[in-house]
Amino acid sequence: MKESKINQNLRQYAISGVLVILVLFFGITQKSFLRLDNIMNVLRQISVTGIVAVGSTFVLLSGGLDLSVGSLLAVTGTLTASLMVNYQVAPLPAALIGILAGMCLGFCNGLLVQFFGLPPMIATLGMMTSARGAAYLISGGLPIYDLPEPLKFLGKGTVFGFLPVPVIIMLVSFILGWIVLETTYLGTNFYALGGNPEAARLAGIPTALYRVMSYVLSGLACGIGGIVLLYRVNSGQPAAAEGMEMQVITGCVLGGVSLSGGEGKISCVLIGCLVVGLLSNGLTIMQVNEYWQQVFTGAVLILAVCIDRLTKMQHVKKVKK
Amino acid sequence: MSSLLELNHITKRYPGVVALDDVSVSFESGEVHALLGENGAGKSTLIKILAGAISPDEGAVYMDGELLTNITPALSAQKGIGIIYQEFTLVPTLSVAENMFLGKEYRNGVFLDKKAMIEKAREVLKELDVEIDPSVPVKQLSVAYQQIVEISKTLVNDVRVLVMDEPTAPLTNAEVDSLFELVKKLVANGVTIIFISHRMEELFQIANRVTILRDGQFIKTLDMRETTSGELIALMVGRSIDEQYPARESHIGETVLEVRRLCAGNFIKDVSFSVRSGEIVGLSGLIGAGRTELVRAIYGADPITDGEIWLNGKKVDLKSPAASIAQGVALLPESRKEQGLVLKMSIADNLIMSTAKKLSHWIFLKKAQCAKVVSDYIAMLRIKTPSPTQKVINLSGGNQQKVVIGKFLAAAPALIFFDEPTRGIDVGAKHEIYQLMNQLVADGKAIIMISSELPEILGMSDRVLVMHEGRLAAELDKEEATQENIMRFASGNAAVS
Numbered sequence: 001m002k003e004s005k006i007n008q009n010l011r012q013y014a015i016s017g018v019l020v021i022l023v024l025f026f027g028i029t030q031k032s033f034l035r036l037d038n039i040m041n042v043l044r045q046i047s048v049t050g051i052v053a054v055g056s057t058f059v060l061l062s063g064g065l066d067l068s069v070g071s072l073l074a075v076t077g078t079l080t081a082s083l084m085v086n087y088q089v090a091p092l093p094a095a096l097i098g099i100l101a102g103m104c105l106g107f108c109n110g111l112l113v114q115f116f117g118l119p120p121m122i123a124t125l126g127m128m129t130s131a132r133g134a135a136y137l138i139s140g141g142l143p144i145y146d147l148p149e150p151l152k153f154l155g156k157g158t159v160f161g162f163l164p165v166p167v168i169i170m171l172v173s174f175i176l177g178w179i180v181l182e183t184t185y186l187g188t189n190f191y192a193l194g195g196n197p198e199a200a201r202l203a204g205i206p207t208a209l210y211r212v213m214s215y216v217l218s219g220l221a222c223g224i225g226g227i228v229l230l231y232r233v234n235s236g237q238p239a240a241a242e243g244m245e246m247q248v249i250t251g252c253v254l255g256g257v258s259l260s261g262g263e264g265k266i267s268c269v270l271i272g273c274l275v276v277g278l279l280s281n282g283l284t285i286m287q288v289n290e291y292w293q294q295v296f297t298g299a300v301l302i303l304a305v306c307i308d309r310l311t312k313m314q315h316v317k318k319v320k321k
Numbered sequence: 322m323s324s325l326l327e328l329n330h331i332t333k334r335y336p337g338v339v340a341l342d343d344v345s346v347s348f349e350s351g352e353v354h355a356l357l358g359e360n361g362a363g364k365s366t367l368i369k370i371l372a373g374a375i376s377p378d379e380g381a382v383y384m385d386g387e388l389l390t391n392i393t394p395a396l397s398a399q400k401g402i403g404i405i406y407q408e409f410t411l412v413p414t415l416s417v418a419e420n421m422f423l424g425k426e427y428r429n430g431v432f433l434d435k436k437a438m439i440e441k442a443r444e445v446l447k448e449l450d451v452e453i454d455p456s457v458p459v460k461q462l463s464v465a466y467q468q469i470v471e472i473s474k475t476l477v478n479d480v481r482v483l484v485m486d487e488p489t490a491p492l493t494n495a496e497v498d499s500l501f502e503l504v505k506k507l508v509a510n511g512v513t514i515i516f517i518s519h520r521m522e523e524l525f526q527i528a529n530r531v532t533i534l535r536d537g538q539f540i541k542t543l544d545m546r547e548t549t550s551g552e553l554i555a556l557m558v559g560r561s562i563d564e565q566y567p568a569r570e571s572h573i574g575e576t577v578l579e580v581r582r583l584c585a586g587n588f589i590k591d592v593s594f595s596v597r598s599g600e601i602v603g604l605s606g607l608i609g610a611g612r613t614e615l616v617r618a619i620y621g622a623d624p625i626t627d628g629e630i631w632l633n634g635k636k637v638d639l640k641s642p643a644a645s646i647a648q649g650v651a652l653l654p655e656s657r658k659e660q661g662l663v664l665k666m667s668i669a670d671n672l673i674m675s676t677a678k679k680l681s682h683w684i685f686l687k688k689a690q691c692a693k694v695v696s697d698y699i700a701m702l703r704i705k706t707p708s709p710t711q712k713v714i715n716l717s718g719g720n721q722q723k724v725v726i727g728k729f730l731a732a733a734p735a736l737i738f739f740d741e742p743t744r745g746i747d748v749g750a751k752h753e754i755y756q757l758m759n760q761l762v763a764d765g766k767a768i769i770m771i772s773s774e775l776p777e778i779l780g781m782s783d784r785v786l787v788m789h790e791g792r793l794a795a796e797l798d799k800e801e802a803t804q805e806n807i808m809r810f811a812s813g814n815a816a817v818s
Contacts (some may be wrong), residue, residue, distance in 0.1 A: 131816030154412035184684040192674050202622055202654050202661070203674040203728060204646035262665050 014307060015181075015254055015271050022275060026282035033285055040164060046251075046277035047166035048073070048225045048232070050270065052244065053251045055106075055178040055221025057269050059120075062214040063194040063261025064113060067124040068105070069222050070244035070278055071131035075236070076102045076226025081144040081236025091151045098230075099223030108218020110212030128245070132289070135238040144236035155231025166228045173221065177266045177298045190214065194261025210277055250301050251276055256308065275300070323512050325350040326371075326402075326482055331380035332404045333366050337719065340366040344398040344539040348482065348530050352384050353504060353514040355524045355545070358534035359557055359719075359747030364517055368484050369532075371515075372404050373397040384715025402486045407745075409467055411462035411474075418442035420459050421474045436693030449503055456644070462606075465496035484515040488747060489523055493608040494808070501527050502541055519745065520552040520774065535559055558749050566750070566780030569759040573783065576634070577736050577767040578619075578650075583628030587814070588791040592628070596736065600758050601758060602804075605775070607782035611791040612771045615736040620652040621645045637680075638765065651734035653725055655741045655771070661725035662713050669695040669709040671724050675732040677795045698727035703753060719750025726757070737761065739770040743777065755781060775804050789813045 026033040037258055052069050059066045080098030083089040089097070105127060112123035157165040181187035192200040193210050201207045255272030257264030281299060283293045326348040341363045348354050356364045369375045370382070373392040380784040382389045384400055397404075411420050418439045426443070427434040442455035451717045457468055468488060475483060485504075489497045493618055504514055516528055524531060525545060531539040537723040540556050554565070579624050589611050596602050599602070604612050617623045619630060621639035630704045632648055639645045654660035672695050675679055680691050694705060697739035702723040706716065713724055722742070729737065739758070743751040758781065764769055772778050777786055780812055785802040787795040787810040 180684075183686060183688075185681045185686055186684055188670060188673065188677045188686070191666060191670065192663050195665045196659075198660050198662055199654075200644050200674070202620075202652060204641075204643040204732070205674070206643050207640070257666075262663060 007130045011208045012291060013273065015256060015268050015304065018254075018304065019271050019278070022278050022282065026278065026285070030282065031193045036162060038281070038285075039168070040162060042274075042277045042281045043167040043170075044232075045281065046273050047164070047170040048229045048241070049244065049247050049251060049276070050170040050273045051225040052218075052226065053248045053269050054173045054220050054266065055218035055250055055274055056248045057181075057255075057264070057266050058190060058214040059175060060257045061194045061261060062188050062250075063197065064211065064214055064265045065120040065124060065249075065259070066106075066215065067121065067245045068109060068111065068127035068131055069218065069225075069248055071128045071135065071164055072105050072219060072222035073226040073229055073241040073244065074135035074239070075131050075138070076223045077132055077230040077240050078139040078144060079235040080227060080230055082138050083235075084148055085144050085146060088147050090288060093229050095151060098227060099220065102223030102226060102238060103216050103219040106215045106222070107212065107219070109114060109219070110215035110278065113215065114208050114211045128312060132242075134240075135240075139238040141238065143238070145234075147231070147234060147236075151227075152234075154228055155234065157184040160264050168234060169224065170227055173224065174270050181266050183184065186210075191262055194263075196262070218308055227305045246275065249264045250297070254301060254304050295315055324348070325385065327383040328367070328370075328384065329381045331367070331377045331382075332364075333370065333375065333377050339537050341370075342537045343380075344534065344537070345380075346539065346542065348513050349514060350481070350513050351508055351511045352529045352702065353508060353516055353527050353538070355516045355528035355531040356517065356534065357517075357524070357531055357553060357557055359749055362534040362557070362747075363537040364534060365486070366537075368404060368486060368515075368517075371397060371482070371484060376697045394753075398478055401479050401481035402484070403478065403480040403482070405468070405475065405486060405488055406473050407486045407490065409471055411459045411470060412469060414458055415460055416456050417446075417470050417473075418454055418455035420470055421445070421455070421477050423474070439622065441477070442473070444726075445476050448476075449473065449506065449623060453501075456464060460738070464491045465493070465500075468492070469503070480759060482515065486517045486662060487519065487745065488516075489518060489520060491608075495607075497523070513762070518746065521553065522776070524553075525550070533557055554748055557747075566777075567750075567756050567759055569762070570784050571762070572765075574765060576770075577632065579629070579631040580619060581629040581739060583615070583618065583625060583630070585623060585625045585628075586614060588789050589615050589618060592793045594786055594789075594796065596767045596769055598735070598765045598767050599762050600783045601762055601770055601781055602770045603778040603785040604769055604771045604788065605778045605785055605807050606788035606794075608773060610788040610811065612788050613740055615788065615790075616740060616769065616771065619744070620650060620738060622652070623708070646732050646734070649733070649735040650738075651675075651729035651732055651736070651737040653729055653740055653742055655744070657718075657721055657725050661728075663722060664714040665712060667710045668699070668704065668706055668713055668716070668724055671713055672698055672709075672727050675728050679732075683719055694731055698731060702727050702757070717747075717750075719746040722746050722750065722754065727755070730761075736767045737769070741771055741773065743774075775807060777808065778802070779804065787811050 032038055056066055056069060076098040079101050080094045082170060083094035083097060084091055109124050109127050112118045113120050153165055154167060159165065159168060181190065189205045189210055192205055194205050197207055229240055251273035252269050253259065254275055255264060255269035276297060279297055280293055283296060324347045328344060328346045331341050331344045336759065344363065370377050373394040373396055376392065382392060388506050389400065405705050412423065421442050422438045423572050427437045439455045446453050446455065449469065453466055453469065459470060462470065488500060492500060518524060521607065527546050530542060530544055531553065532542045533553065535557060575598055577598050583592045585589055592615060603687060614623065618625045621641045621644055622726060638647055639648065639650065658664060673691050677686065680687055680694065682727050699709060704720050704723045706720065713721055742754055758768055770781060779802060783799060785797045785807060786793060787797065787807055789811055790813065797806060
């Protein structure tokens with residue numbers, strides 16, 4: 001019994017080990033890697049992915065999947081930009097409307113999955129394509145420039161002179177996600193839904209509500225991420241965040257979130273996202289070309305999941321008798 | 322009879338537990354040899370060794386006097402050892418013949434020889450005297466027929482030892498009878514059957530000899546003709562259980578639940594009955610009679626199409642399980658792994674699943690209170706575990722069932738549906754669950770118990786409801802309820818007597 005517990009912890013914290021190894025490796029071989037500005041740079045680069053990953057963690061834990069995150073980000077960004085630039089809406093209401101749009105599209109995902117019984121992959125794949133189209137329609141196919149000043153700190157600002165605002169928003173998102181999942185009954189119910197929907201329903205958990213809610217939370221995270229991205233690139237790009245769903249899923253899976261639902265820790269998702277960011281940053285510093293970077297990132301994902309599988313298999317062998 | 326298969330001094334250790342401890346058994350050709358023991362006694366380990374799924378740490382396996390080393394699944398099959406697991410290993414979308422030849426297809430060059438396979442499948446099925454079309458997809462067959470396919474699958478090879486792990490658990494009485502016919506046929510052909518079942522009566526019907534295991538140790542091999550179920554139970558649990566069904570003095574009170582002319586799905590028609598506090602009502606009937614469907618509909622897990630449900634004299638609308646739990650109704654579902662538990666979660670998280678909201682301040686869980694509820698139920702139900710953070714997947718069947726029960730009791734229900742509460746769990750845990758049910762009704766709760774085991778229905782119920790094809794066929798009081806009476810109504814032969 002003791003052994004299996006250690007084994008469980010090992011699995012959970014394997015990703016932390018990978019993180020430590022990466023930091024040591026790049027830290028020792030590359031002088032500039034551990035400099036504060038470089039670390040902040042990495043954090044800033046993963047901030048949007050991280051924010052979105054918080055929402056996706058809820059969806060994955062509930063046994064779902066959200067492929068539409070990148071498109072939702074683009075809709076939020078272009079809609080907010082268009083409202084401000086073309087319709088002279090004040091920045092704050094425009095941003096809130098953008099976030100609300102993200103939530104509404106998330107809600108549609110939830111409805112399609114829950115009430116029309118579509119497989120999550122199909123529902124959100126459809127949404128991914130349609131929402132991307134919507135983003136192009138909103139922006140007229142071209143990036144929207146000349147954003148008004150007031151909210152620019154969301155993308156470019158720093159606190160205490162070194163901590164970028166996007167990083168703070170990401171960390172707050174993770175902390176809020178952690179609070180909900182670890183300390184509230186809502187969290188318990190999300191895990192139960194993903195672990196065994198029928199058992200959860202018979203136990204009196206309103207599973208339909210939670211399933212829809214997970215997609216709405218993902219939409220909310222995309223909305224927030226969309227606003228941050230809008231100000232980081234300083235323009236409403238209809239092609240923004242294309243392919244982001246794969247980065248997000250990579251971060252979550254590296255963090256040990258099971259694609260079949262019910263398993264995983266949000267704290268490890270943050271570490272998973274960090275690993276992806278550090279890897280890309282370190283390889284860039286080492287002047288490894290971008291194509292090789294892609295090869296490495298994919299290999300790390302596969303390797304991490306293989307290790308997870310192997311330890312799990314051993315675990316099962318030991319417990320079953 | 323001669324010894325066909327011999328296990329000599331087999332030991333298998335897992336970290337922290339000795340699953341098999343110096344066990345020696347010999348199986349003779351043409352016998353039905355039962356393996357008996359509580360969950361965790363080592364039966365499954367023994368089977369897995371025969372199947373080549375795991376290898377023993379010590380000891381040897383002999384077949385026809387020949388030492389078998391490094392048994393792999395392939396070698397095991399080649400030597401003629403066939404295994405029917407509790408969970409079927411069929412591919413539902415493939416046809417009967419395709420399933421039978423899975424992994425050992427007949428071929429013409431690179432092409433499948435479908436004709437020959439269907440021909441051979443038909444032959445095997447004919448030998449078993451069953452009418453199954455080999456070209457039909459397996460998912461269209463009933464559970465009983467699927468099991469026959471599972472057996473036929475092993476017969477495609479020349480099977481000499483057939484291990485059957487709880488083969489009767491999913492079957493109705495009539496289906497059990499035809500399974501036993503089939504077993505007798507195989508035995509007549511010289512096949513050795515190793516038979517595992519928790520249903521004592523069946524062993525006396527079918528087995529020649531029985532070997533009892535307890536806590537990984539060999540206890541005894543007995544001739545079935547020279548033993549009694551009392552002796553077997555005593556050997557299994559290592560103590561004597563005086564009465565299988567603990568006595569209870571019923572104190573029956575007010576009506577708790579009244580169901581009026583309930584219809585649900587296409588199947589449940591016009592069912593009316595009531596249950597009073599302090600009462601255990603047995604719900605009997607053949608498998609497929611609609612018992613589970615009825616309680617699920619009352620519980621709000623499936624929609625009702627017509628009829629009324631009254632709780633404590635008030636008409637209620639139980640639209641969902643959540644609404645039922647709020648009204649003090651609980652359901653222990655029939656299949657604990659699929660419907661009762663989240664196997665990946667801890668005992669603690671499972672126990673508070675129904676009550677997490679109640680144990681919260683606004684949305685935040687009150688950790689101390691949760692921990693107290695969890696430790697209370699672990700103690701009360703005597704759930705054997707080193708820690709509440711243990712995942713339920715690691716528990717034995719009996720302990721898993723206790724976790725499901727604890728989860729629903731935590732919601733403090735006044736009316737509880739138990740759907741097959743003791744299926745697939747060992748005698749000791751069964752007894753504890755019976756005592757718990759008695760305790761619950763003594764505290765004034767009302768219980769409706771579905772069970773496919775007639776002795777359990779008779780032993781536990783104050784009243785028995787019998788269902789037949791979606792309708793209530795009879796309501797029998799304690800005196801009227803006999804095995805014969807129940808079976809008569811359950812099989813729809815009420816008019817004939």
